[in-house]
Amino acid sequence: MDLEYTAEQHTFRGEVRSWLAANVPDQPLQTFDTAEGFKQHREWEAILNKGRWGMVTWPESLGGRACDLIEWLIFEEEYYQARAPLRVNQNGIFLLGPTLMEYGTEEQKARILPKMANGEEVWAQAWSEPNAGSDMAAIRSAAKLEGDRYIINGQKTWSTRAVWADWCFGMFRTDPESERHRGLTFILVPLDSPGITVRPIAQLDGLPGFAEIFFDNVEVAIENRLGDEGAGWSVAMATAGFERGLMLRSPARFQETAKRLVELYMANRDSADGDPAVKDAVLRAYLNAESYCLTTYQTACRLNKGGKIGAESSTNKIFWSELDQNMHATAISILGARAELLPHAPAAQGVGNWLDGWLFSQSGPIYAGTNEVQRNIIAERMLGMPR
Amino acid sequence: MDFTFTEDQLLFQESVRDFLQNEVTCERIRASWETDSGRDTALWNQLVELGLTGMTVPEEHGGLGMTELDFVLLAQECGYVALPEPLVHTVMVAVPMLNELGGELAAEWLPKIAAGDARVVVGLQQCLLVEDAHIADLLLLQQGNVLVAATADQVFLKHNESIDPSRKLFSVEVQAGAQQIAEGEQAATCVANALNRGALGCAAQALGLAQRMVDLSVQYTSERQQFGKPIGSFQAVKHHMANVAVQLEYARAPTHRAAYAIANGQELAAYAVSHAKIVACEAANLAAKNSHQVHGAMGYTWEMDLHIFMKKAWALANTWGDTGFHKSRIGDRIFAPRAALGAGATFA
Ligand SMILES: Cc1cc2nc3c(=O)[nH]c(=O)nc-3n(C[C@H](O)[C@H](O)[C@H](O)COP(=O)(O)OP(=O)(O)OC[C@H]3O[C@@H](n4cnc5c(N)ncnc54)[C@H](O)[C@@H]3O)c2cc1C
Numbered sequence: 001m002d003l004e005y006t007a008e009q010h011t012f013r014g015e016v017r018s019w020l021a022a023n024v025p026d027q028p029l030q031t032f033d034t035a036e037g038f039k040q041h042r043e044w045e046a047i048l049n050k051g052r053w054g055m056v057t058w059p060e061s062l063g064g065r066a067c068d069l070i071e072w073l074i075f076e077e078e079y080y081q082a083r084a085p086l087r088v089n090q091n092g093i094f095l096l097g098p099t100l101m102e103y104g105t106e107e108q109k110a111r112i113l114p115k116m117a118n119g120e121e122v123w124a125q126a127w128s129e130p131n132a133g134s135d136m137a138a139i140r141s142a143a144k145l146e147g148d149r150y151i152i153n154g155q156k157t158w159s160t161r162a163v164w165a166d167w168c169f170g171m172f173r174t175d176p177e178s179e180r181h182r183g184l185t186f187i188l189v190p191l192d193s194p195g196i197t198v199r200p201i202a203q204l205d206g207l208p209g210f211a212e213i214f215f216d217n218v219e220v221a222i223e224n225r226l227g228d229e230g231a232g233w234s235v236a237m238a239t240a241g242f243e244r245g246l247m248l249r250s251p252a253r254f255q256e257t258a259k260r261l262v263e264l265y266m267a268n269r270d271s272a273d274g275d276p277a278v279k280d281a282v283l284r285a286y287l288n289a290e291s292y293c294l295t296t297y298q299t300a301c302r303l304n305k306g307g308k309i310g311a312e313s314s315t316n317k318i319f320w321s322e323l324d325q326n327m328h329a330t331a332i333s334i335l336g337a338r339a340e341l342l343p344h345a346p347a348a349q350g351v352g353n354w355l356d357g358w359l360f361s362q363s364g365p366i367y368a369g370t371n372e373v374q375r376n377i378i379a380e381r382m383l384g385m386p387r
Numbered sequence: 388m389d390f391t392f393t394e395d396q397l398l399f400q401e402s403v404r405d406f407l408q409n410e411v412t413c414e415r416i417r418a419s420w421e422t423d424s425g426r427d428t429a430l431w432n433q434l435v436e437l438g439l440t441g442m443t444v445p446e447e448h449g450g451l452g453m454t455e456l457d458f459v460l461l462a463q464e465c466g467y468v469a470l471p472e473p474l475v476h477t478v479m480v481a482v483p484m485l486n487e488l489g490g491e492l493a494a495e496w497l498p499k500i501a502a503g504d505a506r507v508v509v510g511l512q513q514c515l516l517v518e519d520a521h522i523a524d525l526l527l528l529q530q531g532n533v534l535v536a537a538t539a540d541q542v543f544l545k546h547n548e549s550i551d552p553s554r555k556l557f558s559v560e561v562q563a564g565a566q567q568i569a570e571g572e573q574a575a576t577c578v579a580n581a582l583n584r585g586a587l588g589c590a591a592q593a594l595g596l597a598q599r600m601v602d603l604s605v606q607y608t609s610e611r612q613q614f615g616k617p618i619g620s621f622q623a624v625k626h627h628m629a630n631v632a633v634q635l636e637y638a639r640a641p642t643h644r645a646a647y648a649i650a651n652g653q654e655l656a657a658y659a660v661s662h663a664k665i666v667a668c669e670a671a672n673l674a675a676k677n678s679h680q681v682h683g684a685m686g687y688t689w690e691m692d693l694h695i696f697m698k699k700a701w702a703l704a705n706t707w708g709d710t711g712f713h714k715s716r717i718g719d720r721i722f723a724p725r726a727a728l729g730a731g732a733t734f735a
Contacts (some may be wrong), residue, residue, distance in 0.1 A: 001456060002389045003647050003734055009388060013731075070388050077731040252730035259729030262721055283714060286721050286728070287662055293733045294390075294640035301390040315636040318629075372622075378632050379625030383605050386620040 005074075012067075013074050019051055020082040032088045033207035038122075038164040041088035045119025054117050055093045058101075062109075063117050069300035073250055080252040088161065092116040092123035094247040096169050096188075099239045103186075103227045111223075112188070124162035124191070126170030126213055127236070129155060134373050136171070137180040137233070141215060143172035143187055145222070145229070150174070150187060152195075152218040160367075162211040163200045166191055169239075171232040184232035188224040195219070204359045240369065241313060248368070249320045251293035257327050257357070258289035264334055267350070272334045281330040288323045311381035314374040321364030321371060328358040388734070390640070392460065400460040404467070406437065411468040413692040419471055420552040426522050431472050432503060439474060441501025443482045448497035455479060455584060459591050459646035466595025469695050471553035473508065473519040475588040481507040484527055484581050488568055492536060496525055509581050510559055514706055520544050520557035527568070528561060534574045537565035551698035583649060583660045585707035590642045590660070590667035596700045597635050597667075597674035603693055604628055604678040607685075618681070627677040634670040642667050658720045661713035668710075671700035 005013070029044065030037030048054040049063055056075050058064025067075065087093065097116060100109055115121040132138040141154025152172060162168060168189050175183030191198060195218040200208030227235040265272055265282045272278045303309060331354040332339040339355065341348040365371040379385040392400075410433065419427045434440055442458055444450020462475045482500060485493045485507065499505035505524040510517035512529050520526060521544055526537045543560040569577055605628065608619030618624050645663035648656040675697040679686040686693050704710065721728060727735060 001392060001643070001647050003644065003651075005388055005734065074731075080730045255728075255730040255733070262726075262728055266722065279718070280714070283717055283721065287666065287717065288637070290662060290733060291637040291641050291666055294644050295637050297388070297734075298390040298640040298643065301388065305391060312632075312636055315633045318633050319637055372626070375626045375629035376622065378629040379619075382632060383601065383628055384609075385605055385625050385628065386609050386617045 009070065009074060012071055013078060016053070016075050016078040017082070019053060020078055020084055023047060023051065024082050024084045028083070029085045031207065032086065032161065033203070033209040035164060038088060038161075041085055042119040042122060044085045045087070045089055049118040055097065058097065058117070062113050068304050070297070070304065073252070073297065073300060076250040076252040080256045089116065089119055089122045090248065091125050091160070092121070095125070095239050096123050098247070099235060100226065102238060103235050107223065108226070121166045122161065122164070124159045124165040124168040126156035126159050126162070126168040126189070128158045130157055134370055139171055139173055139184060141172050142176060143174050143185060143220070145174065148222045150220045150222065150225070152187070152189065152215040152220060154215050156213040158201070158210050159213055160210045162191065162198055162213055163208045168213060169226070171236055174229050181233040183230055185229050186226040186232040186235040187220060188226060189218065189220050193218045193220065204362070205356065251289065251296045254289045254320060254323055254327070255293055257324065258286045260352070261285055261327050261331055264331055264352070264354070268334050271336060275333060278330060278334060281326065285323065285327045285330060288319075292319060292323060311377055314377040314382070317368055317374050318371045324364050325361045328354060328361040332358050390643070396457060396460060399457070400464060403437070403439070403461050404464045407464050407468045407470065411470050413695055416469060416471055416553060416695055424522055425553065425555050426472060426519070434472065434474055435503030440477055440503060442478050443486070444497045444501040445486065448494070449501040450497065454650035455483070455587065456646045456650040459587070459643060462588055462591035463595040466592030467599045469553065469596065469599070469699050473506070475592060476508060476518055476585070477506065479584045479588040480509045480581050481527065483584055484509055484577055487577055487580065492568060509585070511578055511582055511585070513582055513708055513712065514585070516547050516556040517559050519555050520559050521546070521555060526559065528559060529574070529578050530561065532570060532574060533567050534569040534577055535561060535565045536568045537561050541565045549702060551702045553695070553699065554702055579657070582708060583657055586660050586664045586713070587642070587645050587649060589703040589707050590645065590663040593667040593671035593700060593703055594635065594639060594642055596696050596703075597631060597671040600674040600678040600693065600696050600700070601628060601631050601635070603696070604681050608681050624681050627681055631670065631674045631677050634666070634673055638663070638666040638670040657716055661708070661716040664708065664713050665710065665717070668700070668704035672704055675700045
């Protein structure tokens, strides 16, 4: 065990830091749940990609730096410290990208990955359906192979950023006789295809952060199938693994929130200490963010040495989402009467973006597989309890 | 950056695990409760033979010259079987204190510990009572601002019964003849380091205890049937256990980091230890609570083995610094002006 960064890792951190210092926009971008904000974030992806900082873990041939997981964690630490923009194409670069590298054909990789990397093509996920939420195996949207194309009919929902995204990926039932996990196929669909209707859905903040997608005889070339026909479930499980795991929610994000929470508490200590539970909640938040960081580093080191990650990755999803929710709940109680105010309200000094974060933190225990479903997985697959 | 244990460390853990699980059965623990001393000399001799008592004794004194980091995984295994013998105390607290004090005292006692010819315990004011004082040949005791070494005939002991029958606790009165071995800053440093090591020992054992309680509960709820099926198939029961698994999963790395920090004399060791102690003992306490719940009334009996582990978990949570002590140390660090916090600060 050696818990010091190597000289190379320090150098790498320095490079990331100075590039971000020179390139992160001075003014925060508008939220990507608006047309203008989406465009700004797309441009930011192009800038990142040009500097070869878009996806540092990708191979050099794809504009990456072939970084290992520790360098990835370092990159993220610098990224969040620099308050750089959120990643509008996270579904692409963090989830579909790695899945494509594992299951895609050479042609697919060459066609899709570069445009994903530079933000030219932003991706949405299309798993959920009105009657297939936690029970994803209940998917009914159908794709029928006719010659060299699939004809898709059905409906997806809750598709994040689909309003302005260019493509979506998801699972469709290709065998109409099949049930549950069988007969599903992983297909990539251009969202400008004829027959597609995207209907925005306003989220808690009133903005159209996700959307329904209706498919009415949508034709998709067979080249856009990922993996074999009928093998969708196992491909999708790989994607879901990336989502719960290290890639999407690296510790830096929560450590920065914890740090801001400590600062918020210190700045409002006199009033905050009126509720003796607050100090403890802040302390716990900080420790839990540290625990998340330490555990992630330990896992990353194990994976770097060829280790594998199993059902215990479900603990990860529960831990970060509940940590995030608790941190924001604490911030809200520190802010007191100001907490409900939107940032532009005249009396809203010092509220920062806690309210926004609070709203979003409510969704953490729901998306990427609800925490109840994760607990089922932990009990059955990690602990071996009876079904 | 390498946050993994070596092959050797993992193999050592495995062989000690096999030994402990074979030898330290619940029946053997219960048998030890029936004896006067509560201690099992035959078992201690086996631990000596495996070289375990001398793990942190330097090689020139007949030990293996290993560190807290080498021992932390073994301490987890001691927790898993609720080992009553003071192995963690010896390896993690008593021997390192002698190492720090050095000189004749160390030269005299370290070889004896490694050879199994003597037992040494440490008593700190923070701990209220002294563990296993009744079987100690030498006691290293904090007396205000000084440290004294007292042999068995230089102390007067009063037994204080614990809810955990495996824990043997004593108030100690030092009689004439005890020798002052450190004062001032040296004594304060020794005491602070001993407290950190003792707390690390608690954290590591708590991890093992929590795992054991989960394993017992998974087994019990897979066998016990109600409403025509195993109770472990009910989701409420599953989620009790999943909640423990989540906390436990995130308590290990902090504990391993604390061991590393102590073994490498890092400035953040005290903070790292307090972090580990809080999260590991919380995981063990949750394991106790939820395991008890899923055992139903059986969990409330003396006969069921679960309480062997629950009671140890409860005790460890509040000894070698209680929650208030450790949380206030965390607070001192993170609420300090200009504290280095946030992303990138963890290993800086
Ligand atoms: C902000 C946000 C973004 C999202 N983005 C996307 C996206 O981009 N693409 C996409 O496809 N989907 C997306 N989703 C949808 C998300 O994947 C689903 O909400 C999630 O899978 C749960 O499905 P559901 O909402 O239908 O809830 P339901 O499945 O109806 O669940 C409701 C409640 O019942 C519980 N429950 C259900 N089944 C069980 C069970 N077996 N055991 C115990 N409890 C159970 C759940 O845990 C939950 O508490 C998003 C959701 C949110 C909130």
